[in-house]
Amino acid sequence: MTVPDVISSTDVRGMHASLDQLREQIVDLLPRLRRFARTLARNPHDADDLVQVAVERALARSEQLRPDSRLSSWMFGILRNAWIDETRTRGRRNRIFAPEELGENVGDAASESHADALSVQDAMGRLPDEQRMAVGLVLVEGLSYKEAAEIMGVPIGTLTSRLARGREALQSMLDDTTGAMQ
Amino acid sequence: MNFSEETLMAYADDELDSQTRSAIEAAMANDPEIARRIAQHKALRGRLKATFDKVLDEPPPQRLVDAARGVPAVRREGNVIPLRRKRPQRTAWPQWATIAASLVIGVIIGQVLLRMPTSGAPVVSRNGQVLANGTLAQALSDQLASTQAPDAPVKIGVSFKSKAGEYCRTFAMHAPTTLAGLACRDHSDWRVQVLAQNPQGETNSARSGAAYRQAGSEMPRSVLQAVDENIAGDPLDARAEAAARDVRWH
Numbered sequence: 001m002t003v004p005d006v007i008s009s010t011d012v013r014g015m016h017a018s019l020d021q022l023r024e025q026i027v028d029l030l031p032r033l034r035r036f037a038r039t040l041a042r043n044p045h046d047a048d049d050l051v052q053v054a055v056e057r058a059l060a061r062s063e064q065l066r067p068d069s070r071l072s073s074w075m076f077g078i079l080r081n082a083w084i085d086e087t088r089t090r091g092r093r094n095r096i097f098a099p100e101e102l103g104e105n106v107g108d109a110a111s112e113s114h115a116d117a118l119s120v121q122d123a124m125g126r127l128p129d130e131q132r133m134a135v136g137l138v139l140v141e142g143l144s145y146k147e148a149a150e151i152m153g154v155p156i157g158t159l160t161s162r163l164a165r166g167r168e169a170l171q172s173m174l175d176d177t178t179g180a181m182q
Numbered sequence: 183m184n185f186s187e188e189t190l191m192a193y194a195d196d197e198l199d200s201q202t203r204s205a206i207e208a209a210m211a212n213d214p215e216i217a218r219r220i221a222q223h224k225a226l227r228g229r230l231k232a233t234f235d236k237v238l239d240e241p242p243p244q245r246l247v248d249a250a251r252g253v254p255a256v257r258r259e260g261n262v263i264p265l266r267r268k269r270p271q272r273t274a275w276p277q278w279a280t281i282a283a284s285l286v287i288g289v290i291i292g293q294v295l296l297r298m299p300t301s302g303a304p305v306v307s308r309n310g311q312v313l314a315n316g317t318l319a320q321a322l323s324d325q326l327a328s329t330q331a332p333d334a335p336v337k338i339g340v341s342f343k344s345k346a347g348e349y350c351r352t353f354a355m356h357a358p359t360t361l362a363g364l365a366c367r368d369h370s371d372w373r374v375q376v377l378a379q380n381p382q383g384e385t386n387s388a389r390s391g392a393a394y395r396q397a398g399s400e401m402p403r404s405v406l407q408a409v410d411e412n413i414a415g416d417p418l419d420a421r422a423e424a425a426a427r428d429v430r431w432h
């Protein structure tokens with residue numbers, strides 16, 4: 001199993017963690033939750049809204065967190081569900097707006113690394129939702145295939161094929177825009 | 183040996199068992215094409231991480247820290263949160279649970295105002311503000327929670343000094359419609375900060391009657407939240423409440 005690149009010592013919730021402890025553990029997880037939300041929502045403000053919804057939902061159903069389960073995986077799952085609810089509700093509004101916003105920002109890019117980052121985000125935004133989620137969980141969050149598949153509620157084979165397709169699509173989009181890979 | 187693209191990706195993701203990994207490493211030594219494809223997968227992974235890892239260096243916005251710690255969020259002007267947030271329901275107030283989430287002051291006030299002649303309405307709108315009116319305004323100015331009659335038309339809940347230095351009071355009433363809210367002293371007026379309405383709205387129903395009886399001590403969640411957001415220190419005790427009334431809440 002691949003070890004996620006950032007694991008806080010409090011990541012696995014202790015058997016007797018109180019609600020207050022859980023709250024602090026969630027505070028510690030906020031940077032990662034925000035990172036995952038940004039791979040999904042693309043617009044930073046929407047991403048933070050998504051994190052807020054996930055945090056509130058998690059606290060409202062904290063009794064569902066099993067003592068042996070990893071808090072980060074549980075929270076990612078809640079965030080994922082919140083995002084699915086959100087995309088169902090709002091349709092594909094972000095998909096329409098995001099490229100334009102990104103396009104405006106490209107002109108402000110002060111450095112090549114900034115421009116590169118925008119094109120990566122833009123390419124991510126063009127992926128089908130399920131591929132983007134697989135890429136976000138494995139390549140950005142550093143989760144194992146098994147953890148990512150559990151969060152997405154699919155067999156590992158489905159996860160790996162979405163990941164592969166997402167990767168190929170990203171590769172070809174980024175090759176088109178920036179040429180050779182380093 | 184031929185490896186599928188997924189296997190090469192799994193190698194880049196460190197997802198292979200040691201046997202397959204060794205086989206790939208042996209193949210890489212002989213076949214630069216395999217090495218190139220793996221390098222490409224790793225490079226893409228690095229590029230994605232470099233893009234999204236930047237957010238890890240930012241301190242999370244206070245509203246998210248507050249959400250995690252259970253501190254009521256400060257409502258920000260113009261910061262519309264488009265996602266519907268499910269709030270935990272407060273079992274002590276089943277009759278308020280549905281409206282706590284749907285509380286939109288303008289809608290409720292519109293309903294109240296439209297039905298009422300201004301003279302008798304509990305709230306009026308003036309210069310873009312919602313002000314207590316009539317019996318509500320009178321009760322806010324004169325009535326003390328410690329001495330109010332059980333059947334008073336308006337029940338006063340807690341009184342406190344806000345962070346802005348104003349006196350604020352929670353109230354509940356059941357005629358002409360079941361309302362509960364928070365009002366703060368604004369010069370000689372009471373500015374209504376939050377107003378919650380029983381969705382049933384019937385004046386004489388058993389439900390609104392029950393809600394009314396509890397209202398002195400318990401409030402809808404939206405009102406409690408507004409109290410939490412506004413209060414500076416502790417609620418006034420009976421003596422401080424009387425003293426504040428005696429100086430007309432200034």
